[in-house]
Amino acid sequence: MRAALVTVYVAAALLAAAYAVLSWRRRHLSPLATSLSVITAGGALWSLAQSVAITAASPAVARVGTYAMFPGVAMIIAGFLWHTSVFTGRRPGRLALLLVHPVLLVAVVLTDPWHHAFFSSITSHPDGGVTPHPGWAYWLHAAYCYAMLALGTARATGAMRRAVHGHRRVFVIFLGGALVPAVGNLVSLFVAVGDRQADLTPVLFLVTATMWWWAERSGVPARRLPVAYKQVIAALSDAVMVLDPDGQFLDVNPAAAEMLAALNPASTGAVVGRPWSEIAGRQLASVLTGTDEQTVAANGRMYDVRVVRMHAADGGSPGTVVVVRDVTELERLRAELTDHAVRDGLTGVFNRRHLTAVLRDQVHEAGPLSAVMIDVDHFKAVNDTYGHAVGDEVLTRLAQEISDAAGPAAVVARYGGEEFAVILPGVAGKAAADLVEQWRLRCAQLSVATRLGPLRVTFSAGVAQLASTADAEDLLRRADRALYAAKEQGRNRVVCDTAARSSPPSRVPAAS
Template sequence: MHELVHVVSLLAAGVAACCGALVWRRRRSSPLATSLALMMFGGASWALAAGLAGLATTGTARLALNYAVYPGVALSVAALFWYFLVLAGYGRLLTRRTVALLSIQPAILILVIVTDPWHHLFYARAGLDAAGTFTIVTGPLYWVHVAYSYPLLLIGLAALVGAMRRAVAGHRRVYAEVLAGSLLPLVGNAVTIAVSPGAPSVDLTPVLFLATAAWWLRIEGRGTPQRLVPIAARQVIGALDDSILVLDPDGRLVDANPAGRAFVGRVSAQHRLATPIGAHWNDVVGPEIATLVARVALQTFPLPDGSVVEVRANEITGDDGTNLGRVILIRDVTEVERLRSELVIQASHDPLTGLHNRRHFDLSLAEAMRLATADADPLSVVMIDVDRFKTVNDSRGHAVGDRVLVDVAHTLARDTRVDDLVVRYGGDEFMILLPRTTEAVAAERAAAWRLACAALSFTSVGEPFGVTISAGVAQMPAGATPDEFLHRADKALYQAKSAGRDAVAVA
């Protein structure tokens, strides 16, 4: 009887190897084919070694073939775990790193069984006893192998059970079939280990593994497991943070995901609605939002609670072109808009002083010159430098220098009109654009700023000190370009510095 079982194992090994080769060819078209093929190859190796071990006539040959069982065992376990993860929807976890980690235990197992005749930690004792019966006493590393394999498979089974619970009703039956097939070899192997660990006289586990693989191959042939791997579309929509609302052609709300229901609860014009489903869109969100959505396909607007949403509306049409309604996607972009506003501010403002920067000044100057020319109004500019600022930085440190720049900037900005523009032009240089201001008035204001800055007081290492500024004033000449205009102010500033600094010069 035992011999017949061993012959069956050999035949099963041949069938499994052929089937594995056929399945392997489908690995590019099926996400489950690779793991299923590896399981068949592992089962074939396991069944071949187990069958030959049972038919061996010498203790040495039987021991060697018993060792040869375990590479196939390790491959079958790893492939089975792989199959479970992919079918449960966790195929993304099987990266190259994960596959490398799964390969560690089989590699160590092979090393252990190759060296076992020297350390006897896998098989403590093996051979023919006095009665001529081949017996094996397992060692601690054998049980380490068992303790690794079963928890790994139980983790895979738990993932599969979780996927079955999440699946739609029509798919649960297929998951149940896969689970039933996987339990057959696991139970058979557990019974074999419990009854006769090490070298059982009859081990049906590899044959049961192959039966499971054949059963799964039949399910795979129907194509159903491939459709199970992705989660159902409705589950995906339900998990989205974005609000999704569906309207019929008359504008009534016919469906919404959980996020959509929450959004409707925030903005509902009629809070007495027991459920928004079935209500008209205008009554649900109010005419203002409803009108915006009807007018454009994409719109961003603020809500009364201060948040900002982006609303996209798309028409739903049937195969014959008839209007079936609209689907509305609502996304909270409050944080995005906040970051966008910050970027706009950063692009046009100096981060140290808070004043506008040179880029903003250049854009504003061109527009101010255009308006001044069109309205025949005077336009003046004041260019200011902090005197001997490099000495302050070098002798007192950059932190003190930064404080000087900030206080000077605040002093210049404090006494300005709404239309005036004060910018940090670069380094210790400031620029003030004065619309509808003559050269004479601009010079008076520059003199006032000079006195205000001279009154500033600073302290460094307990020592008080002050700073002064020099200013160059210029009025826009008729027909001048921006560069020519600024060159006049720069030339006037040079004159102020040449006069001994702490001065105002007019171009």
């Protein structure tokens, strides 16, 4: 029986040493490789020392083998804590703290022949090997080891509960590997080979290393470190907040903590356990009682707020999840795209489609309504003589001048190539013609620099007032007819369809 045990111990030691070397070579590829290398190296030392302790013919050599097991034990426990911390997504902390137990253990073991605190006595056997009898320091060491195994197991169990479903299988393998040597060690305390105890723990740690090696090297999702739900939430740029049924904070992700601090600087410090109304600020305070999806303006920002009320199996509500996304830039881009859809790309005033839509709405409003059609005089000659770049500048300057003069109530649009249309709500035909005459005089003073010298451009305009029985198309048609009359009368003038009024031409010469 002893020969079989020695064979098992030596084989386990060689295999564990091979595992340790292979793991060490992979230390730059996996964060778990170094700790796994420490565990398997400790198992190799423990197994080899165990085989010497139960077979050495010399009592002195057998005693050395007995004491030599425990540095291997310390390496396994330190490696286990390190491996568990990395595997469960925790910081290993200061690695120097993991050396406290191994250093103390080695010191106690080396001095044990003088104080007998670790082994109260060691019995030598005539056929080789020894049997140690534990002392109080041994039991203290054993209690520490089991406490650390329990701590690592508890951490892994908690991490498994927090992990996404696809990674829980990895934790099952991990916990199974941790359980095997613990059970084996307890069994070994009650199994004897003749008058010697047979400790199978180092061999079973080889089973642990094999399971952990497989979990770390094979399969998806085992190839990477497990992902916890908290890590997923922390990675989101959206603010995620969990509230209990009373509206108190249970948890927030980093994005939420940053947003809450910006919304309510007075609510400093941790928010968990504090009420929503105190922390969220006045802008968001009412979202819990509103609709499930809202857009809220706060501190110059726009937020998309979604309130998800959780439901338990018994019909109750364990709490609420509030997800807030900053959509300020999105809303700005949306408004910009909307504005681009109704604006002329060159001049920046509204386009014809928007003017038509607005006019159709305006004809149903009470009060007078006038339309103005404007055409740049001799614009083809401007393009032919000075080039299209100068023509574009003329249109842009003219559009800006008319917009400034018309005011915010008017709707100014580019109607065609060099044609503009203006809608004047609340303005009757004669008053509208007077306004346009002022625009004409104002625009006639504009000067555009060209390679041939300054250029001044005039326009002709037709004005029409909406008749009580007319529609939008009729109004524009009459304004266009008045514009045609202004051009036929010599250009650079305003003609009103309803009042049949024309203004005298300006003395500023038109471009030709």
